[in-house]
Amino acid sequence: MEEIIITDKFKKLKNELDKISISLIICDKNTYKYCFPLLFSSSKKIPVYVINGGEKSKSIKVLTDIYKIFILNNISRNSIIINLGGGVVTDIGGFAASTFKRGLNYINIPTTLIGMTDAAIGGKTGINFNNLKNYIGTFCMPQKTIIYTDFLETLPEKQLKSGFAEMIKHGIIYDKNYFLELANLKTNLQNDLSENKFYKHIKSSVNIKSEIVKVDFKEENFRKILNFGHTVGHAIESYLIKRNIPHGYCVAAGMICESYISLKKGLLEENTYYLIEKTILKFFNPLKFEVEQINDIAKLTLKDKKNENLEINCVLLSDFEKPVLSEQISIDNIIESLKYYTSLCR
Ligand SMILES: NC(=O)c1ccc[n+]([C@@H]2O[C@H](COP(=O)([O-])OP(=O)(O)OC[C@H]3O[C@@H](n4cnc5c(N)ncnc54)[C@H](O)[C@@H]3O)[C@@H](O)[C@H]2O)c1
Ligand SMILES: [Zn+2]
Known part of the structure; x- marks a missing residue:
């Protein structure tokens, strides 16, 4: 390491x-x-x-x-x-x-x-x-x-928020108490930064990421949990590439969609889902795209490099600290989650 x-x-x-x-x-x-x-x-x-x-x-x-x-x-x-x-x-x-x-x-x-x-x-x-x-x-x-x-x-606030999405991800997949600490921060992250609250949180995220990497450097299995939010997130990022949306904003959207798929598959309890959705929406307004664009975004998940045998591999959740690895999902699951996500804009 x-x-x-x-x-x-x-x-x-x-x-x-x-x-x-x-x-x-x-x-x-x-x-x-x-x-x-x-x-x-x-x-x-x-x-x-x-x-x-x-x-x-x-x-x-x-x-x-x-x-x-x-x-x-x-x-x-x-x-x-x-x-x-x-x-x-x-x-x-x-x-x-x-x-x-x-x-x-x-x-x-x-x-x-x-x-x-x-x-x-x-x-x-x-x-x-x-x-x-x-x-x-x-x-x-x-x-x-x-x-x-x-x-x-x-660092501009937008970029600070982008990193904050990955920190929320660390909390969801690995440490519920850390997630709750982040969820309670004020939405103006720059204030928290100047009060030096971030130092502690950065340390927590660094520890979580290092612990995961130590177990599985080459991402053969366990490290894949860090990809939570990234199957849909990367597709949105690739699709909206011209709009230059920071990576973390797309991951935030991806985490909502992938939690929603977990909910619909009966893996995640409703209360947990809504706590995740509410927390992400507290910091990130939903990204806007047209319903007609959803199919094209969803198709991009077929090209995700994490896929095997032409199936879409996606990290889902059964609870905080309980990511479900390599769950195969269909393009229809993705389309449904993106439709739900766009409805949050209204
Ligand atoms: N390798 C990995 O494990 C891993 C993990 C997560 C993300 N990524 C990759 O990281 C990239 C996103 O990283 P990012 O969000 O840091 O983007 P970035 O490197 O593009 O930086 C964001 C912006 O902030 C500016 N900037 C950087 N430091 C600054 C500072 N101190 N003050 C003012 N401006 C500053 C940059 O010039 C840039 O305009 C993506 O390409 C993503 O795929 C890789
Ligand atoms: Zn990322």
């Missing part, structure tokens, strides 16, 4: 960085503007490669640009790459590092809430292909993940 350091003390972060002989840093435009200057003075000449922000950068084109930069900077098997950014930077930077010259060491310094609680932990790397999310990737642990929670101060 990678070493994970979590701190809100700048000095500790600096000490950690001083221990590393950095070969190249990958940032996106925002993390270069907001996070990079906190860490490195302009006098220190460390090569930096800055990619455009956003999901579109998780592409073959950007990947080849990164490989070219590696070559230009004489990156060798002994080099250490730092990924300073959100899930996009850690996913593509990790993928580039894990494949270049059959694998380099890399260190993640996540700067978004999704990055800190999810994407930068556990060694899943990847890029999108043909509009399909994370279709190409590797399992390759970072040497270390350094989480400095104060980076969240410049």
Whole structure:
């Protein structure tokens, strides 16, 4: 398992960085503007490669640009790459590092809430292909993940919420008390952030994700529970790709749909379902799409990379902390859940 350091003390972060002989840093435009200057003075000449922000950068084109930069900077098997950014930077930077010259060491310094609680932990790397999310990737642990929670101060509220959805997911699948703590937070997450309530919650999520990954690194079985909300969530995200909706918002929608399917299949009790629905809707307004678009969204779940033998595999729930793995569901189940979900808009 990678070493994970979590701190809100700048000095500790600096000490950690001083221990590393950095070969190249990958940032996106925002993390270069907001996070990079906190860490490195302009006098220190460390090569930096800055990619455009956003999901579109998780592409073959950007990947080849990164490989070219590696070559230009004489990156060798002994080099250490730092990924300073959100899930996009850690996913593509990790993928580039894990494949270049059959694998380099890399260190993640996540700067978004999704990055800190999810994407930068556990060694899943990847890029999108043909509009399909994370279709190409590797399992390759970072040497270390350094989480400095104060980076969240410049993160827009929308992005904070996006990460919050993954934290709610951790509570649902693994720790009901944690879910209830999150459910009781005020809807203005920025306030909770400034009162430093997030530090504790980030730690809880990091522990949950690490415990799950420790049991099943290559996602052969147990780790699949982290995909709760993601079968429908990824389909919505792929379908609405032009609207640039943050990942977590789609996962929030996906968690409602997949809980609804669990309810309709008689796995989940009504009270539990409504508590999950109410909590998600407290923080996330339903995403708007037309009823006519539902079939197209549902069809995308057939392409989900988690499927086996052309069946749709989806994580359902029988209760809090009781995800049901690899439950096969039909496209009609998905359509029905999406129809219900759109009715929540009205
Ligand atoms: N590998 C995994 O296990 C895993 C898990 C969850 C999500 N993901 C992936 O992560 C991606 C989503 O990650 P994300 O939500 O972090 O998106 P992101 O990396 O696109 O970051 C969101 C936005 O915030 C900006 N930003 C980042 N840090 C900032 C800061 N401190 N201050 C101001 N702006 C900042 C970025 O430039 C970007 O515009 C998706 O591609 C998803 O598939 C991967
Ligand atoms: Zn996710």
